[in-house]
Amino acid sequence: MRHVVTDKVYGRKPRTINDLKRFTTDAFFRKWMQTKIFMTKGKSTLINAMANWVYGVKWEDDFRFNLILDEQGEEKTGKNLAYSQTKWTTAYVLHKQIGFSLPYTLTVIDTPGFGDTEDIKADEELKNQFRDFFSNSGDIGVDQLDGICFVVQASLRRLTPTQTYIFDSILSVFGNDVEDNIYILITYADAIEPPVLEAIQKADIPYKTYFKFNNSALFSDKRFEFYEMECDKMFWEKTEKSFKMFFKKFQDAKPVSLTLTKEVLNERKRLETALQGIQPQITADTRAKAKLAEILKRDFDQFEEYMKEFEQ
Numbered sequence: 001m002r003h004v005v006t007d008k009v010y011g012r013k014p015r016t017i018n019d020l021k022r023f024t025t026d027a028f029f030r031k032w033m034q035t036k037i038f039m040t041k042g043k044s045t046l047i048n049a050m051a052n053w054v055y056g057v058k059w060e061d062d063f064r065f066n067l068i069l070d071e072q073g074e075e076k077t078g079k080n081l082a083y084s085q086t087k088w089t090t091a092y093v094l095h096k097q098i099g100f101s102l103p104y105t106l107t108v109i110d111t112p113g114f115g116d117t118e119d120i121k122a123d124e125e126l127k128n129q130f131r132d133f134f135s136n137s138g139d140i141g142v143d144q145l146d147g148i149c150f151v152v153q154a155s156l157r158r159l160t161p162t163q164t165y166i167f168d169s170i171l172s173v174f175g176n177d178v179e180d181n182i183y184i185l186i187t188y189a190d191a192i193e194p195p196v197l198e199a200i201q202k203a204d205i206p207y208k209t210y211f212k213f214n215n216s217a218l219f220s221d222k223r224f225e226f227y228e229m230e231c232d233k234m235f236w237e238k239t240e241k242s243f244k245m246f247f248k249k250f251q252d253a254k255p256v257s258l259t260l261t262k263e264v265l266n267e268r269k270r271l272e273t274a275l276q277g278i279q280p281q282i283t284a285d286t287r288a289k290a291k292l293a294e295i296l297k298r299d300f301d302q303f304e305e306y307m308k309e310f311e312q
Contacts, residue, residue, distance in 0.1 A: 048218060
């Protein structure tokens with residue numbers, strides 16, 4: 001049986017600003033260390049698998065790191081599973097240290113999902129999170145991105161309206177400058193070409209390249225039969241190769257400055273505030289126009305009645 005190491009053992013301490021969180025895995029952070037940053041929206045399992053690979057966990061080891069708990073350590077909402085469990089924009093800072101698989105510190109930004117069956121207000125709150133996150137670059141936010149990753153299941157032959165909305169919303173926030181920094185991470189993938197690629201192409205979603213993962217072996221139990229364990233080992237080794245290929249490509253990525261993104265988000269907030277200020281006037285004008293239309297219709301109906309009587 002493998003021991004799962006959670007944040008309670010390794011003491012990840014979050015720093016919080018509004019609805020933003022920053023977890024760090026090492027108290028001895030060095031500002032001069034090279035840091036590469038990417039943002040992801042998708043399965044927490046993939047981020048957990050990534051953390052295990054980054055810190056050099058091997059198949060033979062009797063422990064695994066569990067970076068992200070199911071509810072991120074928060075009180076359960078009790079809502080339907082169709083809702084995103086991620087309610088915070090969270091930065092996980094994985095610092096370079098002895099045994100690290102990467103030559104740089106890695107920051108993973110995990111975002112809540114747009115369009116998670118709640119309402120438009122929830123999406124607006126998420127955009128506000130983004131604005132706050134990227135406006136606090138000296139504390140919890142960042143001022144550049146090396147990559148944006150979307151996690152999708154291999155078997156999907158058509159993107160759901162929610163998934164399409166997520167892609168469109170992210171692109172609307174960051175603009176066309178990030179198209180060369182977008183990666184598709186495909187889960188539950190085997191040797192064949194994933195059907196979801198055709199769905200992504202039909203949806204006209206831009207991306208640089210894609211990588212296939214199968215994380216089913218991450219928390220597998222060694223008490224299983226020999227055949228099952230051999231299959232799990234095979235999936236583990238394939239996932240290791242996928243992470244190596246992904247980070248080799250990711251390392252060469254040219255970072256995108258988010259200065260323009262900050263300006264766009266702040267300008268959008270200013271326009272939204274201005275719109276809210278004139279909304280009562282628009283509502284009053286709309287009611288006045290509706291009343292005028294009602295009067296005109298009544299007069300027109302009376303005129304038609306008069307014409308009928310006149311013709312008789």
